[in-house]
Amino acid sequence: MATVGFVGLGTMGGRVAKRLLDAGHVVHGFNRRPQRAAWLVPEGLVLCSSPRAVAETTEVVISMVANTEALEAVAKGDDGILAGLRPGQVYVDSSTVAPQTIRALATVASERQAHLLDAPVSGSVATLEAGRLSIMVSGDETAFERVHPLLLDIGSTVTYVGSSGKAMLMKLATNLNLAVQMAAFSEAVLLAERSGIPRATAAEVLLQSVIASPMLQYRGPFVLEMPEAAWFDVDMMQKDLQLALEAGRSVGVATPTAAAANELLTAARGLGWAGEDFAVVFRVLARLSGVEA
Numbered sequence: 001m002a003t004v005g006f007v008g009l010g011t012m013g014g015r016v017a018k019r020l021l022d023a024g025h026v027v028h029g030f031n032r033r034p035q036r037a038a039w040l041v042p043e044g045l046v047l048c049s050s051p052r053a054v055a056e057t058t059e060v061v062i063s064m065v066a067n068t069e070a071l072e073a074v075a076k077g078d079d080g081i082l083a084g085l086r087p088g089q090v091y092v093d094s095s096t097v098a099p100q101t102i103r104a105l106a107t108v109a110s111e112r113q114a115h116l117l118d119a120p121v122s123g124s125v126a127t128l129e130a131g132r133l134s135i136m137v138s139g140d141e142t143a144f145e146r147v148h149p150l151l152l153d154i155g156s157t158v159t160y161v162g163s164s165g166k167a168m169l170m171k172l173a174t175n176l177n178l179a180v181q182m183a184a185f186s187e188a189v190l191l192a193e194r195s196g197i198p199r200a201t202a203a204e205v206l207l208q209s210v211i212a213s214p215m216l217q218y219r220g221p222f223v224l225e226m227p228e229a230a231w232f233d234v235d236m237m238q239k240d241l242q243l244a245l246e247a248g249r250s251v252g253v254a255t256p257t258a259a260a261a262n263e264l265l266t267a268a269r270g271l272g273w274a275g276e277d278f279a280v281v282f283r284v285l286a287r288l289s290g291v292e293a
Contacts, residue, residue: 005054005061009037013064023153030054055084064094087113099165106164115143120171126218138167172244179261186282222279230277237278238265
């Protein structure tokens with residue numbers, strides 16, 4: 001068992017930290033809004049005063065925050081994770097940011113003779129709690145081998161994909177699919193509904209067909225009833241799509257379906273639904289189709 005640091009104890013990060021606690025690890029954590037992490041203290045979490053303190057008191061430190069700005073806020077500066085790293089220590093970032101951002105932070109870590117791995121996760125709250133989260137990892141392969149057993153306590157599938165930034169690129173390629181699949185599923189449900197098939201029946205048939213990916217199996221039912229709290233909101237999904245579109249442009253790959261899904265998310269924001277789960281694209285398409293959602 002390891003003493004693990006965890007910075008970013010939000011919707012996903014808090015639940016990942018709980019899995020590590022349940023696996024028997026000692027977990028020291030930090031969250032910029034400490035009240036969001038209060039529920040973990042009775043479970044054994046040791047709250048620290050800064051990201052640096054987390055790094056200084058643990059063997060491996062993990063961060064999982066919302067975006068580039070948040071990552072740089074917890075990683076950089078006198079109180080940041082990088083300032084607290086010791087020679088040989090491994091820092092694992094599981095946020096979703098641009099590959100060049102993670103490479104720049106990895107360079108700073110190497111200057112401290114430490115290792116930074118990018119290890120974004122694929123899955124939702126449901127897959128995490130079911131123990132079926134998948135993790136893609138890149139960076140120094142020896143450092144990866146050291147933390148591989150720890151990562152298996154978080155998700156059931158851990159795949160090494162290459163040099164620094166490659167896992168982040170793979171995460172963008174994965175998340176591109178989420179928005180595109182949800183948009184296509186929504187179009188299919190609405191086509192069936194406008195043709196006289198009840199929405200619930202259409203969703204049931206589609207979710208028992210060959211198109212029913214794991215993501216659609218847990219998010220498809222949102223066309224019938226949206227969750228009270230977003231699992232992954234419009235703003236977060238659009239941030240990832242825009243990063244994917246930028247990555248596509250940088251290597252000359254056409255991404256027309258991602259661009260179309262991105263426009264639907266822009267429409268959702270314009271309608272005041274930025275904080276809703278990104279499955280709200282169904283509601284956007286329903287409005288465009290004259291269907292009551």
